[in-house]
Amino acid sequence: MASSAPQRVYRAPCPGCGAPVEFRSAQSTHAVCPYCQSTVVRSGEVLQRVGRMAEVFDDHSPLQLGASGRLPADWPGGPGGPGGQAFTLIGRLQYQGEQGRWAEWVALLEDGTSATLGEDNGAYVLSLPATGRELPPPERLPLGLTTSVAGKPFSVAAHLQAQLVAAEGELPTLAPLGQPFTVVELRSADGEVLSIDYGSAPPQVQRGRSVLLQDLALQGLKDDESVREEAARQLDCPHCGAPVAVQLDTSKSCTCPSCHSIIDLSSGLGGELRHAAQRNPISPLIPLGSVGRFEGADWQVVGFQHRTGVEVGDDEEESFGWEEYLLYNRQRGFIFLVDASDGWSLVRPATGAPTHRDGTALAQYLGRTYRLTSRYRAETGYVAGEFYWPVHSGQVTSNADFAAVDGKGILSREQAPGEVTWSHGQRLDSAAVASAFKLDARAGLFRRQDAGPIGGIGGGSLGCGTLILIFIVLLILLVLMSNCSGSSGSSSYRSSGGSWGGYTSGGGTSDHL
Structure with missing residues (x-):
């Protein structure tokens, strides 16, 4: 039975600047001093400075340290599981991958365990630590592989190199700053996400599913005034110098309304702004x-x-x-x-x-x-x-x-x-x-083609008028073909439909019938 008793808070002076560094979770081994950004490791009652952490870039997330919420009551785990427990955000890690940056938040549950709230294609995934069989090396989990985990099929949806670039708060584990490591992500047909972090030994495994922030009963988010200020934040285009307004807290790229250049925001507004010029808007x-x-x-x-x-x-x-x-x-x-x-x-x-x-x-x-x-x-x-x-x-x-x-x-x-x-x-x-x-x-x-069933998919039927029209067209074609004797070569017509999707966020669909 999970205990709702508050965890003992441990405080000690930072070895770098003397400011107080707080540990609220007994599982946390590292913390980042909020004053001098020293990375400290806890060993018993003593803190040891092991380096200096880069400051987190402002990704303008509505989340912040100290925000609290509650896991959905139907969270998997059975009786006595984590469902319904309150949690507090105590740490944040920012990673750089091959397709940009993302953040993961460390959530301290009321029973003293921790969870991870991470970004996922414009949404969020809430995960809990998982244990199980011995993990294979990452080279045995290539992209697209289907494998079984505890009898359940999963597909390898991501296999990439990442590195920790910044962190704040307290952290259960900490990968070496700036050193690449492999991240493998598996997904199941019913929406489960299994993430394997090979940046530590043994590898860390998290298992979770997608959540909406509104379902977590979050409190202590950045207030509406902060949101309004962020909505008005501006930068100067690195190509033409014109002002560019960034509206969303999750934007990783935007375009300049003056010169149409694409601006990379993945390093934050305080980081290096790269751009790429575009023609023919x-x-x-x-x-x-x-x-x-x-x-x-x-x-x-x-x-x-x-x-x-x-x-x-x-x-x-x-x-x-x-x-x-x-x-x-x-x-x-x-x-x-x-x-x-x-x-x-x-x-x-x-x-x-x-x-x-x-x-x-x-x-x-x-x-x-x-x-x-x-x-x-x-x-x-x-x-x-x-x-x-x-x-x-x-x-x-x-x-x-x-x-x-x-x-x-x-x-x-x-x-x-x-x-x-x-x-x-x-x-x-x-x-x-x-x-x-x-x-x-x-x-x-x-106006486009009819949104109804296409090419017989779904059992749609053609009306009488359509059949008559098709018959007339075919008759005309037969007459024309009969008058074209002696011609050589051939021609073909392929109807090209469109597609839909988003890079690392969606696929595409087209009908070529």
Whole structure:
């Protein structure tokens, strides 16, 4: 039975500056002095200085040290498990990976154990320490591998190199600052996330699932005044010097409204700002800042990107294009609205990994079967606005798209270096998209192919009028072909649909029928 008794707090003077350093968790072995950033290790009743920690960069997260909350009551673990326990955020670690930076927060539970609240594709994953069988070396867990953990199948969704760049507060363990180590992340079909940190010996394992901040009953977050101040924060474009306003606390990249350069924010506004110039700007059909209503909530357009794709094995290199709008709601996170020639889609990154074997045509996710429709190489051509990952022109991913056999969903797999991301969603009627943004007067500009079942998927049927029209067209073609005797060569027509997705945040979907 978990005890709710308060933990004993241990305080000792910092060996570097003499200021008090506090340990609230008996499991914490390291702490960072809030005054001089000395890294201290606790040995019994004595603190020893082992170096100096770089200051955390301001990622403008709504979380902060001292914020408290409560685990969802239905958290896995059975009777006497962690569900419903209160927790306090006591530490933060910031990591640099191959695709940008992210943060993990150390949460002290009321029974004295700890949990981790980490960023995950614009959302959060709450994890608890896990134990089990002896772990294989990281080279035996390549990207895309399916393996069993305690009889449950998991897929390796990330295999990358990372390094600790900054920390604050108290920490159960501490990887050497600036030294690369391997991180492997596995995901199950029902949304579980298993993270293996090879930066220590033995490797540290965390097991958890996606959570919404609103479900954690958080208190002590940065107040509304701080949020308003952050919303107005500005920087000077490193390319042209024009002022650039950054609206979101989670943005890792943005674009300059004056010269359209892409600015990398992953090192924080106080860090080095890198930029990449863009040419031939594209004006989005839905302006940045617009608010649309989907799923009973208001979503603001904060980012836009144009992408192109080329199907795998297409010798003619015929490309197709589509556009993605990144939508944001403070309580629900991010979703994607995708504008493709075959229709509109509303999709979101999947926490779990659908069941699928490379080279096969079927995938299973949340009790639904999906069939492969296309494989293609996708490239980002133009971006505008803000994004929760470091985006840039020329980013290339390998995509595979699937359509539900019952016609009620779409699924995509997108692979970038070191990471595989799945997305899932639904098609939308074009009139509903225009209405959601109160742009009914411009509904004609939103019109695309019908959002209903395509190519027989889902059991849709053709109307009598459509059949008559098809018969007439075929008859005309037969007459024309009969009058073209003696001609040589051949021609073909391939209908290229669009796709949807987000780099390290979603996949893509296209129908080539």
